[in-house]
Amino acid sequence: MSTDALFCSLSSQRIAELIRAARQSVCYAAPGIQSDEALAMVETGGRLGSEMLTVCLDFDERVMRMGYGEISAVKLLRDAGVSVRSAPGLRTALVIVDDTGFVFTPTALYLEAEPTGSVAPNAIRMSGEQMAEALARLSPAAKAIAVAQAKTPEEKLRIEALPLDVGSAQVTDDQFAKVGINLKEAPPVRFDLxxxxxxxxxxxxxxxxxxxxxxxxxxxxxxxxxxxxxxxxxxxxxxxxxxxxxxxxxxxxxxxxxxxxxxxxxxxxxxxxxxxxxxxxxxxxxxxxxxxxxxxxxxxxxxxxxxxxxxxxxxxxxREQIIAYYLPRVIETPPDALLGQLLSGKPSDDDARYWLKEELDLVFPSAxxxxxxxxxxxxxxxxxxxxxxxxxxxxxxxxxxxxxxxxxxxxxxxxxxxxxxxxxxx
Structure with a gap:
């Protein structure tokens, strides 16, 4: 990737390389985070201190089902003591490593594979002023890093005066456990398939x-x-x-x-x-x-x-056809079920007809x-x-x-x- 290109391509692997090269601080904000990026964060945090890392995500199972990130990546960060904040609905992404920063479009792996090569640009390089303002407006921890890196007292005062734009909160143990259970009970589909x-x-x-x-x-x-x-x-x-x-x-x-x-x-x-x-x-x-x-x-x-x-x-x-067919037989050889109901010893036509009708009522459907x-x-x-x-x-x-x-x-x-x-x- 060209070092001075305005438009460029950022994949999870490329972002991980940038993070591993960090000398001072790393800020990552996106809907989700992949394992390559999280592992690079953990390694870099071990060198610089976890307090020099800022991670802000939309920690939601729907985000992971779309392929924006993995819960295993968030677990890597939390286990390493890296603070993970959640900003519901966050879809714009940025990564700032020292004095290099990019705004990029994250890839929903459910829909498409990550971009490869410079023919698929998905990121725009940020200026120094843009990076400082983004850090200041993202979270209190990111703002503290931006203030610490300010080169002049005037710049420091300007950054301190900037309001926060992104509402976020620490991902709690209960929140992490709930999302983990939901994904275990109904795992995301394989994105390649x-x-x-x-x-x-x-x-x-x-x-x-x-x-x-x-x-x-x-x-x-x-x-x-x-x-x-x-x-x-x-x-x-x-x-x-x-x-x-x-x-x-x-x-x-x-x-x-x-x-x-x-x-x-x-x-x-x-x-x-x-x-x-x-x-x-x-x-x-x-x-x-x-x-x-x-x-x-x-x-x-x-x-x-x-x-x-x-x-x-x-x-x-x-019904009448059946009755007419069987009527002579009922009169000629009356069934016991009919004889047991008669006062006379022989059924009349009406008696036979009535008995046949009752028997057929048991099986005939209604219209x-x-x-x-x-x-x-x-x-x-x-x-x-x-x-x-x-x-x-x-x-x-x-x-x-x-x-x-x-x-x-x-x-x-x-x-x-x-x-x-x-x-x-x-």
Whole structure:
């Protein structure tokens, strides 16, 4: 890095090198701190004294989940007796080592890797006056260092008169323990893997679509055992152990037109990647999918209203068909459950009909209960690292969406992984 460049690149490793070269003092203020920087702080504090080090962070688990810093780095500092202060919401960063200082943009490792080389500048060099003012306005300890380093009495008076701009407080044991427990119970994701996943996140999303409760034509009614046993022979009894279709095939109450329409939506917008992958939608086409599903829900709502107007009549007709079929058998061979309720020894048509109706009431659904179950379910899920690493993933995606240049995205996915792999796991 050029010694006089105004714009430059600062990585954790480069900041650690600056800190290790300190001869007088170090001030570090940022959302978080990485282990390289903290270890350099500890080593430098051993030479200069921990009181010559100023560390100000936003000590919050959300900061660490974004990859701005590590709790293990804060532990290194605290164990070495280095004071760590917390300024909630701090996002601007600066590092001042002796008479060299930079304002820099910290890297959220969850989003991207740290800059490398001079082609990725993320820092601006500070002037001497800017450094003195920044120290004075950052914290009481930093202000004391700035006052001590002032070269003239006038400069010292000017620095002493500057107000503090950053509200901060010492990180307490309880605060440190609470954040540590939260991160242990729900550890941050591996940042290298998260960055690889984000290569494909703008392209794809898994989607599950299902229609429930609409296929009333497939509802079958189990004939009650008390009715199944009617008959004079074992052969007849076995023949009657059947189920009964509540709605006849081809009825206008059938959900087949709806199911066909939903299958068309699936086919056009959510191709399958195979049984082990499920269905996906291009995020670029998701708005069209949502429009089609909105229209489909209107169709489902209309179907529900049509069914509501006709279903109870169909159910009553189905009940009458069963009663008419079994009525002669009840009169011919009355079941004991009926005979035990009669004053006369033989049931009349009304007696038989009433008994059959009571038995069927136990198993017949109401129209209202069937209609309330009709629902379109949709569920969207983002891609995961495990999904992307399946051997057949890319080929399956290419087949499903042949007009998209997936090689470009996959090359970027591989490049991110290789680049991060050289650094190791964050």
């Amino acid at each position: 998260a960055r690889q996943v984000r290569v494909f996140e703008p392209y794809l999303q898994y989607v599950e679509l299902s229609l429930t409760g609409a296929a009333i034509q497939r509802h079958r009614l189990a004939i009650p055992p008390s009715i199944q046993k009617l008959g004079s022979s074992k052969d007849l009894e076995n023949r009657l152990r059947t189920t009964f279709e509540l709605i006849e095939k081809g009825s206008k109450l059938s959900s087949k037109p709806l199911e066909d329409a939903l299958n068309d939506i699936r086919k056009n917008f959510t191709p399958s990647l195979g049984k082990d992958h499920g269905r996906v939608v291009l995020k670029a086409a998701k708005s069209h999918l949502i429009e089609r599903l909105t229209t489909f829900r209107e169709k489902l709502k209309k179907h529900q209203a049509d069914v509501a107007a006709e279903l109870q009549k169909h159910l009553d007709e189905s 209202e209960s069937l209609i309330q179950e009709m629902k379109l379910n949709e569920r969207f899920k983002d891609v995961t690292f495990e999904t992307l690493n399946r051997k057949d993933f890319l080929e399956s995606v290419k087949v499903a969406f042949p007009k998209v240049n997936w090689d470009t995205a996959y090359d970027e996915f591989r490049a991110v992984g290789e680049r991060d792999g050289k650094k190791g796991t964050e």
